[in-house]
Amino acid sequence: MAIEVKIPTILRSYTGGEKSVEAKGDTLSAVIDDLDANHTGLKGRLITDEGALHRFVNVYVNDEDVRFTGSLDTTVKDGDSVTILPAVAGG
Amino acid sequence: MRYESLIEATGDTPLVGLPHLSPRWEGEFPVRLWAKLEDRNPTGSIKDRAALAMVRAAEADGRLTPGCTILEPTSGNTGISLAMVAKLRGYGLVCVMPENTSIERRQLLEMFGARIISSPAAGGSNQAVATAKQLAEQYPDWVMLYQYGNPANAQAHYEGTGPELLRDLPTITHFVAGLGTTGTLMGTGRYLREKAPDVQVIAAEPRYGELVYGLRNIDEGFVPELYDDTVLTRRFSVTSYDALRRTRDLIEQEGIFAGISTGAILHAALSIADRIAAGEDERADIAFVVCDGGWKYLSTGAYSGSLQQAAERLEGQLWA
Numbered sequence A: 001m002a003i004e005v006k007i008p009t010i011l012r013s014y015t016g017g018e019k020s021v022e023a024k025g026d027t028l029s030a031v032i033d034d035l036d037a038n039h040t041g042l043k044g045r046l047i048t049d050e051g052a053l054h055r056f057v058n059v060y061v062n063d064e065d066v067r068f069t070g071s072l073d074t075t076v077k078d079g080d081s082v083t084i085l086p087a088v089a090g091g
Numbered sequence B: 001m002r003y004e005s006l007i008e009a010t011g012d013t014p015l016v017g018l019p020h021l022s023p024r025w026e027g028e029f030p031v032r033l034w035a036k037l038e039d040r041n042p043t044g045s046i047k048d049r050a051a052l053a054m055v056r057a058a059e060a061d062g063r064l065t066p067g068c069t070i071l072e073p074t075s076g077n078t079g080i081s082l083a084m085v086a087k088l089r090g091y092g093l094v095c096v097m098p099e100n101t102s103i104e105r106r107q108l109l110e111m112f113g114a115r116i117i118s119s120p121a122a123g124g125s126n127q128a129v130a131t132a133k134q135l136a137e138q139y140p141d142w143v144m145l146y147q148y149g150n151p152a153n154a155q156a157h158y159e160g161t162g163p164e165l166l167r168d169l170p171t172i173t174h175f176v177a178g179l180g181t182t183g184t185l186m187g188t189g190r191y192l193r194e195k196a197p198d199v200q201v202i203a204a205e206p207r208y209g210e211l212v213y214g215l216r217n218i219d220e221g222f223v224p225e226l227y228d229d230t231v232l233t234r235r236f237s238v239t240s241y242d243a244l245r246r247t248r249d250l251i252e253q254e255g256i257f258a259g260i261s262t263g264a265i266l267h268a269a270l271s272i273a274d275r276i277a278a279g280e281d282e283r284a285d286i287a288f289v290v291c292d293g294g295w296k297y298l299s300t301g302a303y304s305g306s307l308q309q310a311a312e313r314l315e316g317q318l319w320a
Helices: A009-014 A028-038 A042-046 B047-060 B077-089 B103-111 B124-138 B151-168 B183-195 B240-254 B260-278 B295-300 B307-314
Strands: A003-006 A020-023 A057-061 A081-086 B015-017 B031-037 B069-073 B092-098 B115-119 B174-178 B200-207 B234-239 B284-290
Touching (some): A020 A028, B015 B151, B047 B077, B047 B151, B077 B103, B092 B103, B103 B295, B174 B183
Parallel strands (some): A003 A081, B092 B115, B174 B200, B200 B234
Antiparallel strands (some): A003 A020, A057 A081
């Protein structure tokens, strides 16, 4: 088992067009490092030079926004689902 | 209840209990859900509050004068609310709307006399906002109220929705609403946190089909200027499937015919309720927003056929 990461259309150039890829790690930070090891450059699109999540990127672990669950330190376990989405307007 | 005119009848909506969907309605430690019926506003959605407040604020500061034209990017409900207020107050209205919104919303806007400018489906509301900003530069005499950054939007909920909720449910523990312009959550959330500091403020946002996220790059993303994440405790992303499932639960079990975004909000509310109810000695009173009725979404097929079929039909639609 691993963690399923759903990739938005806009970032699929890094995953060879794959909609979802697998990754490993105990925290979101570790998962993103593992993603970057297999899909070089992806991390740079998600995380700023200062080490925070990019303002226009939302990441959800099992449908919950990680900014309210510890951000990059959010714990993840096998079987969890990570969804990456660009921020869009509603209303 | 008697009012001088339709717009005066905005707000003060009913709060109704959901005895069938609540995990524990009775007992010493109830875990109860309460629906704030915002579809009872004059044009049938919560957006009447923001539209009226933004127009009043613009009138008060002299930006809006008789005969002016209002410009607004909207996926529908705000436009319909503004169209009603504009008609009664004597303004013109131009709405910039993504082309992938339901036909009912367009027809309603046209009936109210609004002019609709369509923005491309790809990019969703982000594109509508960008197009409206360009138009505002081209037509400087048009007044853009700009619901995403207008403090009067959140203030309407700080002064209305928040106090009404606390008045009707003094034991409130959680408030759950949709995250679009963020006005409802920011205004109501701030009020409740001030008056009842332990209240949790929870956001449910729609997770659309891929087309809606069709930006060319991440930097085209959009976070409303009103948004302040310190007001929220948690934030959930809800798929079309789950939103539809809960919309149907709401009709079948409680008789409430609501729009699809309400289903998304109920989904988040129930996930909180179920976790609390798993413990036997914890109580909760969870209030959530019914944003609008289901009428405007009938043509999307959301209410017919299997859930899977309905969810597929919503792919690419802006349903909140």
